[in-house]
Amino acid sequence: GNSVTQMEGPVTLSEEAFLTINCTYTATGYPSLFWYVQYPGEGLQLLLKATKADDKGSNKGFEATYRKETTSFHLEKGSVQVSDSAVYFCALILTGGSASKIIFGSGTRLSIRP
Amino acid sequence: DAGVTQSPTHLIKTRGQQVTLRCSPKSGHDTVSWYQQALGQGPQFIFQYYEEEERQRGNFPDRFSGHQFPNYSSELNVNALLLGDSALYLCASSSGNQPQHFGDGTRLSIL
DSSP states (O other), X not given: OOEEEEOOSOEEEETTOOEEEOEEEEOSSOEEEEEXXXXXXXXXXXXXXXXXXXXXXXXXXXXXXXXXXXXXOOEEESSOOGGGOEEEEXXXXXXXSSOOOEEEOOOEEEEEEO | OOOOEEEOSEEEEOTTOOEEXXXXXXXXXXXXXXXXXXXXXXXXXXXXXXXXXXXXXXXXXXXXXXXXXXXXXXXEEEOSOOGGGOEEEEEEEEXXXXXXXXXXXXXXXXX
């Protein structure tokens, strides 16, 4: 079946540290890959996306590269800030067909210390 | 430009009751999807509505039903509530192949 596996949290870092959150996927077909972020008490916001192999999505200093050979889409940021504290979800959508549902990973809680 | 709006924000029900949650999509969006997010988990797809019809459904029992209106707004209905239905219910809207935009959700607590 189709699924997303991401590293368990919580992840706690100091401000300005380097961040990596691992994500791997299993999918039939050719998925588009996403990272969503959820701040406390809010819904999900799209952080970045990549629609085909070797694409790099980037936004707000975060980056992730679609690696088909390793079925991975790891999230990275060179220098985290306290405001980056949130829960991050890796997700996929299978392209093609008229309907599209998002399959989410279980989320990784990130806490940044000042 | 208003994004996706959901109501109510919070709701408390008891086992066996019925509940209706509402969603207004982002302007220009014609497709509405509903997700259930249990505490500490990722959202799980419930179903998607397009042109007032259920287009796709996830692995949820028939107690979960929905509706989409001509103005594209949508309702999620849950009958015979169970304790395990306690969760954050998220609505997402989209159009075509564009990414889905999420509302802030309705937190449903079952006592």
